[in-house]
Amino acid sequence: MSKKTLMVGNIAIAEGAILAGCQAYFGYPITPQNDLLEHMSKRMPEEGRIFLQTESELAAISMVYGAAAAGCRTMTSTSSPGFSLQQEGISYMSGAELPGVIVNVMRGGPGLGNIGGAQGDYFQSTKGGGHGDYRVINLAPDSVQEMMDLTMLAFELADKYRNPVVLLTDGFLGQAMEPVVMRAPVKKLPAKPWAITGARGRPKNIINSFEMDPADFPPRVKRLQQKYDRMRQHEVRYEGLNLDDATLVMVAYGSASRAALSALQIARQAGIPVGLLRPITLFPFPSEPLSNLARKVSNFLVAELSLGQLIEDVRLAVGEDKRVELVNQYGGVPLSAEEILAGIAKMTKQPTGR
Numbered sequence: 001m002s003k004k005t006l007m008v009g010n011i012a013i014a015e016g017a018i019l020a021g022c023q024a025y026f027g028y029p030i031t032p033q034n035d036l037l038e039h040m041s042k043r044m045p046e047e048g049r050i051f052l053q054t055e056s057e058l059a060a061i062s063m064v065y066g067a068a069a070a071g072c073r074t075m076t077s078t079s080s081p082g083f084s085l086q087q088e089g090i091s092y093m094s095g096a097e098l099p100g101v102i103v104n105v106m107r108g109g110p111g112l113g114n115i116g117g118a119q120g121d122y123f124q125s126t127k128g129g130g131h132g133d134y135r136v137i138n139l140a141p142d143s144v145q146e147m148m149d150l151t152m153l154a155f156e157l158a159d160k161y162r163n164p165v166v167l168l169t170d171g172f173l174g175q176a177m178e179p180v181v182m183r184a185p186v187k188k189l190p191a192k193p194w195a196i197t198g199a200r201g202r203p204k205n206i207i208n209s210f211e212m213d214p215a216d217f218p219p220r221v222k223r224l225q226q227k228y229d230r231m232r233q234h235e236v237r238y239e240g241l242n243l244d245d246a247t248l249v250m251v252a253y254g255s256a257s258r259a260a261l262s263a264l265q266i267a268r269q270a271g272i273p274v275g276l277l278r279p280i281t282l283f284p285f286p287s288e289p290l291s292n293l294a295r296k297v298s299n300f301l302v303a304e305l306s307l308g309q310l311i312e313d314v315r316l317a318v319g320e321d322k323r324v325e326l327v328n329q330y331g332g333v334p335l336s337a338e339e340i341l342a343g344i345a346k347m348t349k350q351p352t353g354r
Helices: 009-019 034-046 057-069 080-085 087-096 122-127 144-161 171-175 214-234 254-269 287-293 310-318 337-348
Strands: 004-008 024-027 050-053 074-078 100-106 137-139 164-170 177-181 238-241 248-251 274-279 281-283 299-304 323-328
Touching: 004 009, 004 144, 009 034, 009 100, 009 144, 009 164, 009 171, 009 177, 024 034, 024 057, 034 050, 034 074, 057 074, 057 080, 057 087, 057 100, 074 080, 080 087, 080 100, 080 122, 087 164, 087 214, 100 144, 100 171, 122 164, 122 281, 137 144, 144 164, 144 177, 144 214, 164 171, 164 254, 171 254, 248 254, 248 337, 254 274, 254 299, 254 337, 274 287, 287 310, 299 310, 299 337, 310 323, 323 337
Parallel strands: 024 050, 024 074, 074 100, 100 164, 137 164, 248 274, 248 299, 299 323
Antiparallel strands: 004 177, 137 281, 238 274
16 A cells, blocks of 8 residues: 655645655745745755745746746646636736646635635636637646646647646635655656757747738637647546436535535435536547536536636536536535535425434
């Protein structure tokens, strides 16, 4: 049996980045991800790598852009208000086809909000919160183990597609502490012949997101669209539980999915055939698996920590003729299994045992 280490979620992200070969980290303090930045301030110099606390989130994403252009595996982390400030830089990175990892440990909002966990950044992150036609892969862990594992995957996918990847988690998971199996470090990083590393002996590389002639830009955007289509074809990830006989399917991600799992177990004990589909990639979204489920299931219950954002993608996937209800909390308040059970009881008109 592999040895396990008790670890806080934010620290698991930091260690996952180090194992993945992150060469440069840039960040600015904001709760509830400060212990991630603090941990990187210690561990990156220990590994002989670059750590810099920037003067703002704007500076952090700009430095990620520069390090990515130089061929580094690079990363920043922030929380919701800081993530908003980084949207222009993420759009620029997407337009310039630069790989990088952005961690958003979501908190309550809008505005300054509070420092509790939330999922109100779903629209901003999955639909492209900056300007122009672009998309970024979004990975949504539901455990401290996945916070490490999906951070490592984020670097792999960023390099594979030359595109920013967001690890979208929340303050509850960021502060959670669980046993983690340490993964093997990445020994060899991929070659990046496109990077700006000095042009002696080869033609110079040019990285930008600008075309002087407007007629030259549509082909660039079309090429990006083709890349996003490949992501949809090859990178959809989700977990399905008890779906074979389910008459009601819950859809939830992140910490909300943990409450949904507890509700599922209680409902099953009460004889109610409930299933759970947990998106792991929020973009590309598991629309096809949900659409396939909708051929035999008519009732869907979406559990999320927002006023209702994930639910819109679920409705698009399952169709207008299906019943899709919402059970939620927002503004930094956790969602309990009991609240989800009440939603199940309302939809099924059966007692859930609590």
